[in-house]
Amino acid sequence: MENRELHPNLQAALQLVEGIFQMLGSRYEVILHDLSHVESSIVALAGDVTHRKIGGPVTNYLLQLLQKYGDSAPNSINYRNVTTDGRILRSSTIFIRDENGHIVGSLCINQDLTDYIVASRLHQEMVSFQHPAEEDEAEELFAHDISEVMEDMVRTELGMVQKPVAYMQKEDKLSIVGNLANRGIFDVKGSVEYVAECLGVTNFTVYNYLKELRVKNK
Template sequence: MGGQDREAERDAIIAALVPVARGVAATFGPVCEVVLHDYRRPEKSVVAVAGSVTGRVAGGAMSEIGMRVLARGDEAGDELNYVTRTGAGQLLKSSTMVLRDSAGTVFGALCVNVDVGAIRQAHALLGALAGEGEGHGAGDPVTAAAPVTTFGNDLDSVVEAVLDAHRVGRPQPWAGLDRAGRLDFFRSLDDHGVFAVRRSVEQVAARLGISRASAYSYLSQARAATDPTSKGDDQ
């Protein structure tokens, strides 16, 4: 199958899934959102949105989860029934199912987000009416352990959120990190898929106050330390 035929095949898969997304969202009601992604256009990967849980809109960018899938390429697999939180603290139960063409190439994803918080509130209300104890709240282990995921319609804002999260978790500023610490920082960003999108190296360099060349050098060294066969600078 030639390149044009492969693109036509991918377009057909995306088109066929648009009504599926609508049907799934309609089945589960207002607590459910289904987002269809085409990773051939990372900055505008959202092709269709059914339901409204995270505020995604068609034409929006992928989330941190999408960047991670994109970074893994054809090695990416489905991520099912994981719990995450939005930046505003909204608890979600989500599944990300990768889309492949007939050659096995990953080119998109179908994502389902369920507002667990709304369901728990309804459960707690029914329990209170029935005279039962309180349901799960913000202090229960599942809620506390859920990682925060940025669902933004602008890819730059998603990258910024990942950078902010990494900086918060580090006691030393960039200038205070030794070479090993700096490589570890770039390796962690790379594992999160930050460098799988365009202009991300320049964005990271600007945030850290270093040159673009230095950022590429750190990234190359970080990848080489993980995989000696990596070329590092291929973007």
């Protein structure tokens, strides 16, 4: 990650990361994001719940919150997450703003609940006549590179169409671009090129789709 000058409010939060982690313990992870650089937003972390590193990217969930709400994005406290290896987390995302209310970063805390949930389920099996219901998986991806975030978002949208790209009509591709725009993918550098490649169209076509969608939404 390149040397960068952090906003003073992020500098202040930077001093809290290690202390919060030490207070909470080893089953937690505390991460500070500089949201002016979504491709390499992680500027500080303590703990190793999601195995990410300094210089890692923003998550798809954060991108989606920012795209949907902008600077009005609410804090998201104690929501459920599932990692790619099946561990169950309780997560919180707290936004950090400047003096004008603009979001400059976020402090994210992840707690690994897997062992507690396994123990709870074992207890339930001992005292219950039926198995507990399966829990739904969360949609947040803890990636090590921003390209993983983009790939997951595009793969999900392509899967929803349920036809090969070669058989897609303009309406299919326009819908995919619109959904990806709503999820905030086009805030990521290089995303237009990646989406164009996946859809088998030119960069110019993707820009035209975005322009058409803006006009339609007005």
